[in-house]
Amino acid sequence: MDFLRDAATEREATVFYAGNLDLLDAPTVSIVGTREVSDAGWKRASQLARELAKRGVTIVSGLAKGVDTAALGSAIEHGGHVAAVIGTPLDKAYPAENASLQQQIYAHHLLMSPFKDGDRVFRSNFPVRNRVMAAVSDATVIIEASDTSGTLHQAAECGRLGRWLFIAKSVVDDPALSWPKNFIGKPKVGVLSSIDDVLHAIA
Structure with missing residues (x-):
């Protein structure tokens, strides 16, 4: 992807990728949330990803x-397609325990980053990553x-870019x-109460 246009500010940012860019031609939904997810949140994220995939x-x-x-993981396990947007260059894995999953996505799905090889990793990288995720998705669902x-x-980026945002009812x-x-x-x-809420929005 040579350039990603920021709809609000008309800035252009390079997005580096590896894999099948055509996966973004299908309807796309971001499923996101906390790193310290509860057991119930893990199940909700897995189920939603499976059913959408x-x-x-x-x-x-x-x-x-x-x-x-x-x-x-759930989408891949059930034969779906995924696109991961990372806050590091494509040649780095963070967290380290997801290195194998990142390699699988790199090889068989789509891996994207707004950071070029050699860039240093800072905490401020991750809001930039979130902006890209919002931009390439028809809708974002926050699980927890x-x-x-x-x-x-x-x-916030969903609102700025005119993308759908769904918040889990439990939240x-x-x-x-x-x-x-x-x-x-x-x-x-x-408010997300069922998968149909998302499907109707992105249809």
Whole structure:
């Protein structure tokens, strides 16, 4: 992908990739959330990825621990296609325990990064990665996220880029969380209660 245009600022950013770029021609859904996912959150991410993949949707995520790993692994396990957007150059794996999964995606699916080989890895890389994920996805689903989660960067990018954002009902109903109210009620934001919510939005 030579350039990815930022719809809000008209900046252009190079996105480096390896694998099958045609996977982005299918409907694409990001499934994202916390690294410290609960057992229930892991199951939700895995089930959603499996069911969307069975319907020909390319699953997008960030290859972090937790929700990302659950979604990508489940989609692959059930014969689906995935696109991973990472916050490191393509030749580096973070976290290290996902190196094998990253290699599998590199070889058989699609791996993308806004960082060229040799770039250093900083914490600030990950909001940039989230912007790319939002941009290449028709919709983003947040499975689990705290009030300080980096996932909220992607939620904000969905609004800025005019992409659909879905928030799991369990998150919206959690009285300990304040962030969902900042998004609920805005255009193209919905509460995810079933897979049909996403499928209708991206149809």
